[in-house]
Amino acid sequence: MDLKSTNGSLVVADPAPITKSRLGAYSGLMPYSQSGQSFSSNIVTVPRKKPGKLDDVCSNGWLDAMISSSPPRKKAHKDFNAFDIISDEADVAYQSWMIRYPSALKSFQLIMDRAKNRKLVMFLDYDGTLSPIVDDPDRAFMSNEMRSAVRSVAKHFPTAIISGRSRDKVYDLVGLTELYYAGSHGMDIMFPARDTVSPNHLNCVKSTDLQGKEVNLFQPASEFLPMINEVYRTFVEITKDIKGAKVENHKFCVSLHYRNVDENSWPLIAQYVHDILKDYPRLRLTHGRKVLEVRPVIDWDKGRAVEFLLESLGFSNSSDVLPIYIGDDRTDEDAFKVLRKGNRGYGILVSTVPKESNAFFSLRDTSEVQDFLESLVRMAQQDAKGL
Numbered sequence: 001m002d003l004k005s006t007n008g009s010l011v012v013a014d015p016a017p018i019t020k021s022r023l024g025a026y027s028g029l030m031p032y033s034q035s036g037q038s039f040s041s042n043i044v045t046v047p048r049k050k051p052g053k054l055d056d057v058c059s060n061g062w063l064d065a066m067i068s069s070s071p072p073r074k075k076a077h078k079d080f081n082a083f084d085i086i087s088d089e090a091d092v093a094y095q096s097w098m099i100r101y102p103s104a105l106k107s108f109q110l111i112m113d114r115a116k117n118r119k120l121v122m123f124l125d126y127d128g129t130l131s132p133i134v135d136d137p138d139r140a141f142m143s144n145e146m147r148s149a150v151r152s153v154a155k156h157f158p159t160a161i162i163s164g165r166s167r168d169k170v171y172d173l174v175g176l177t178e179l180y181y182a183g184s185h186g187m188d189i190m191f192p193a194r195d196t197v198s199p200n201h202l203n204c205v206k207s208t209d210l211q212g213k214e215v216n217l218f219q220p221a222s223e224f225l226p227m228i229n230e231v232y233r234t235f236v237e238i239t240k241d242i243k244g245a246k247v248e249n250h251k252f253c254v255s256l257h258y259r260n261v262d263e264n265s266w267p268l269i270a271q272y273v274h275d276i277l278k279d280y281p282r283l284r285l286t287h288g289r290k291v292l293e294v295r296p297v298i299d300w301d302k303g304r305a306v307e308f309l310l311e312s313l314g315f316s317n318s319s320d321v322l323p324i325y326i327g328d329d330r331t332d333e334d335a336f337k338v339l340r341k342g343n344r345g346y347g348i349l350v351s352t353v354p355k356e357s358n359a360f361f362s363l364r365d366t367s368e369v370q371d372f373l374e375s376l377v378r379m380a381q382q383d384a385k386g387l
């Protein structure tokens with residue numbers, strides 16, 4: 001792992017995000033490149049087994065990003081003294097990092113003071129925030145206690161889940177009808193039809209939810225569906241002989257997991273993906289936790305999704321609203337940035353290791369997230385009783 005020293009504390013160095021320019025308005029979002037190949041073709045061009053030069057992915061930083069993309073698991077160490085020293089050092093580093101990212105639990109009263117006379121709006125990431133990170137993405141279940149905490153929070157405050165997973169998948173995992181859901185890193189947002197939405201939102205369509213209620217759907221990347229499906233099939237094909245690799249189709253983005261792949265094969269995976277993306281200039285790669293994610297090159301991310309939901313739900317007036325976003329991975333940084341800008345609200349980073357972040361506060365793990373949500377509920381109940 002790449003560790004850097006900042007203000008005397010050890011910090012996990014995230015690789016620089018792949019940068020992009022801003023297009024401005026929500027409506028009529030245009031892909032950056034109009035010159036990409038046509039994506040209606042049914043032919044899946046699978047690079048035949050031999051990927052290009054591995055130097056490509058070494059020099060462009062992909063491999064470093066893959067290696068540093070998730071905290072290492074704690075391994076039992078034969079030499080207990082050495083292990084103790086390492087964990088003491090890690091604790092000191094974490095404590096000094098927390099000076100810059102204080103615990104949201106310890107800062108709870110400060111957050112509540114800021115929330116006074118404001119409407120609190122909650123945004124939650126799913127993996128690593130509501131459910132612990134596990135080896136098998138299909139088994140990333142949230143506990144019943146966490147589910148009930150989220151349900152109670154949603155009773156008191158408008159609450160949305162913004163996930164990299166497809167909207168359907170994250171709904172299946174969470175199973176609560178009281179929430180708003182945004183899947184595919186915010187590229188698939190469902191919100192009630194009754195809520196006002198500017199007519200300029202060209203990518204907004206009427207639909208019905210699973211309960212048959214009329215809803216609005218905002219899908220700014222809908223034209224990319226065939227392209228994403230094509231890349232999904234290609235990834236399935238190239239990884240079929242790579243033990244442990246797993247590909248997920250999240251509708252407007254594709255995930256290629258390498259958490260369970262032997263590290264010696266990571267360069268091969270990186271190079272395959274690199275070679276494939278050369279044919280898709282309208283798609284880009286982002287790094288999640290031991291996962292490579294491919295998504296359309298449009299000016300949309302979890303931060304834009306937060307802004308969109310605030311506006312669509314009628315909470316765009318920042319002076320009487322306090323948005324809070326809790327998330328654990330790099331894709332959540334876009335949302336933290338939006339809230340930090342103009343001191344609009346608070347980002348809370350969930351992390352067991354020091355990390356550079358745009359968040360204001362931190363929580364160590366999902367159990368602290370649950371504590372924080374339960375504290376919010378208690379506070380709302382006391383308020384309701386006029387205590």
Ligand SMILES: O=P(O)(O)OC[C@H]1O[C@H](O[C@H]2O[C@H](CO)[C@@H](O)[C@H](O)[C@H]2O)[C@H](O)[C@@H](O)[C@@H]1O
Pocket residue numbers: 125126127128132133134135136137138140162163164165248250255257259288289290291293329331
């Ligand atoms: O935005 P999120 O809700 O945090 O989703 C991000 C990705 O989460 C999932 O992968 C991560 O969690 C898995 C289960 O714990 C873990 O096995 C994997 O290594 C992590 O990267 C999901 O499977 C991805 O598709 C999401 O993009």
